[in-house]
Amino acid sequence: MYRADYRAGLLRRSASKSETLQSGSLKDARAGVRAPPERDIRQLSSSDLLSLEASERKPREPKGPKTSEERIYEVMLRQELESFVRLTASALRLEDEVLEDTDADEGNDPAEEGAVTAEGTGPSRVLLRTLTEQVLPPVAGTASAQSAVAAYNPSHVRVGIIGCGRIGQVHANNLANRVPNAILVAVSDALEEAARRVAARFHVPIWYTKAEDLVHDPRVDAVVICSPTDTHAPLMKECARYGKHIFCEKPIALGLDLIDEALATLEAANADLREQRLQIRKSGLKLASETGGDYLSVAQWEHDRRLRRLQRSGIQLMVAFQRRYDQNFQRARLAHDSGFLGRPLKLHLVSRDPAPPPVSYLKASGGIWLDQAIHDFDMARFLLKSEPVEVFATGLCSDPAIAEIGDCDHVMTHVRFANEAICVIDNSRSTPHQAYDQRAELFGTDGSITVGQRVSEHR
Numbered sequence: 001m002y003r004a005d006y007r008a009g010l011l012r013r014s015a016s017k018s019e020t021l022q023s024g025s026l027k028d029a030r031a032g033v034r035a036p037p038e039r040d041i042r043q044l045s046s047s048d049l050l051s052l053e054a055s056e057r058k059p060r061e062p063k064g065p066k067t068s069e070e071r072i073y074e075v076m077l078r079q080e081l082e083s084f085v086r087l088t089a090s091a092l093r094l095e096d097e098v099l100e101d102t103d104a105d106e107g108n109d110p111a112e113e114g115a116v117t118a119e120g121t122g123p124s125r126v127l128l129r130t131l132t133e134q135v136l137p138p139v140a141g142t143a144s145a146q147s148a149v150a151a152y153n154p155s156h157v158r159v160g161i162i163g164c165g166r167i168g169q170v171h172a173n174n175l176a177n178r179v180p181n182a183i184l185v186a187v188s189d190a191l192e193e194a195a196r197r198v199a200a201r202f203h204v205p206i207w208y209t210k211a212e213d214l215v216h217d218p219r220v221d222a223v224v225i226c227s228p229t230d231t232h233a234p235l236m237k238e239c240a241r242y243g244k245h246i247f248c249e250k251p252i253a254l255g256l257d258l259i260d261e262a263l264a265t266l267e268a269a270n271a272d273l274r275e276q277r278l279q280i281r282k283s284g285l286k287l288a289s290e291t292g293g294d295y296l297s298v299a300q301w302e303h304d305r306r307l308r309r310l311q312r313s314g315i316q317l318m319v320a321f322q323r324r325y326d327q328n329f330q331r332a333r334l335a336h337d338s339g340f341l342g343r344p345l346k347l348h349l350v351s352r353d354p355a356p357p358p359v360s361y362l363k364a365s366g367g368i369w370l371d372q373a374i375h376d377f378d379m380a381r382f383l384l385k386s387e388p389v390e391v392f393a394t395g396l397c398s399d400p401a402i403a404e405i406g407d408c409d410h411v412m413t414h415v416r417f418a419n420e421a422i423c424v425i426d427n428s429r430s431t432p433h434q435a436y437d438q439r440a441e442l443f444g445t446d447g448s449i450t451v452g453q454r455v456s457e458h459r
């Protein structure tokens with residue numbers, strides 16, 4: 001019952017019963033909002049809090065209907081997250097089992113040949129508190145109705161978002177309202193105000209100002225990293241140490257050495273998880289029997305169930321390249337896959353944003369190639385199905401504020417691929433008509449396809 005009501009606004013519902021409002025997050029959220037003079041802030045329900053939030057926001061400029069580019073952008077970001085949640089749900093095997101933890105398939109793992117299996121194989125619940133504590137701290141009580149639900153939600157991937165800025169809010173909206181089988185249980189931002197506002201807006205029960213606190217929270221299965229680029233690699237490593245599935249905004253880091261290090265930490269964590277699983281099976285331990293054993297709480301039981309799945313699946317990592325979910329680009333890839341184009345010879349990509357991000361963002365972004373053209377490098381690999389072998393690039397800067405930080409805002413990149421195809425990528429941080437302009441022409445020996453606002457094929 002809780003689950004069904006949760007996303008529709010459990011926060012609002014339970015707020016009417018003041019005794020359930022014990023979560024530090026909501027209490028603090030109240031403290032930060034001005035009460036109307038005639039009412040005591042402590043008497044405000046969460047719905048009052050939210051309407052206050054809304055009234056405090058500046059009125060929006062009237063907005064015309066969404067352009068097709070805006071709609072495509074929204075859809076591909078949603079589909080990208082759906083794909084991550086599917087990946088994670090399948091790793092945790094939440095979609096096909098609700099409460100039963102069966103290990104019927106475990107004997108088929110060739111990596112574990114020779115392992116001594118637990119006596120009386122078949123459906124079993126191997127619940128190892130000691131191992132749990134090695135990987136994650138014990139579940140910290142269920143102080144409020146909200147955290148109880150967040151801790152015990154057998155069929156949903158429980159997601160936390162780090163960074164409540166531009167992209168973090170888009171992902172929060174999708175996770176809270178559109179992505180099936182996901183529940184947004186926590187958000188974090190270095191700026192308390194940002195974390196508090198996003199939590200209130202999307203009915204998220206827990207918020208933090210320290211990203212590490214979110215990563216360490218055992219009620220979080222998967223973390224969506226949307227903080228500035230230079231924080232991604234350290235946070236990825238923290239997630240790996242604490243057994244959290246990771247969706248990381250691009251790029252993983254500003255340098256290859258940092259990326260390699262983060263990936264190595266992830267691999268080491270997965271090797272540890274595999275080893276733990278092997279040890280459990282070798283020892284034949286069944287610390288808690290089918291009777292449910294001596295579990296402190298349902299939350300603890302649920303936590304151990306997920307840990308067991310994690311030991312089997314390993315930590316999943318997905319890096320955000322949402323353009324792969326743009327159906328137009330998928331169509332171009334299909335033209336290649338189907339043989340319609342013959343051998344691919346040339347690829348033209350045009351990728352221009354409506355307006356540049358703030359200079360404060362650009363300073364920490366790694367520059368236009370690492371921050372913006374990265375999507376096109378990924379798209380070129382996706383469409384040409386090959387790896388680059390040679391790169392040549394030029395750029396200019398038309399915006400004095402961007403020139404001052406040593407970056408470019410209009411660039412061209414020429415890439416040669418291992419399959420001999422050549423590619424030209426045209427990036428701009430802004431367009432005079434403020435459009436999100438994404439186009440590709442893939443040209444082969446037998447045909448060509450142009451995708452963008454509309455699709456045209458020629459033979």
Ligand SMILES: NC(=O)c1ccc[n+]([C@@H]2O[C@H](COP(=O)([O-])OP(=O)(O)OC[C@H]3O[C@@H](n4cnc5c(N)ncnc54)[C@H](O)[C@@H]3O)[C@@H](O)[C@H]2O)c1
Pocket residue numbers: 162163164165166167168188189190191194209210211226227228229231249250251320321322357361371
């Ligand atoms: N896939 C895409 O199309 C896309 C689009 C935009 C941004 N991004 C990526 O997302 C990341 C964030 O970009 P943005 O535009 O949302 O930036 P932003 O500056 O709007 O937001 C970043 C947020 O993170 C917070 N923050 C800073 N340090 C933090 C920390 N240690 N822990 C928690 N929060 C912290 C900031 O207070 C801010 O609210 C960047 O790496 C960027 O490359 C990707």
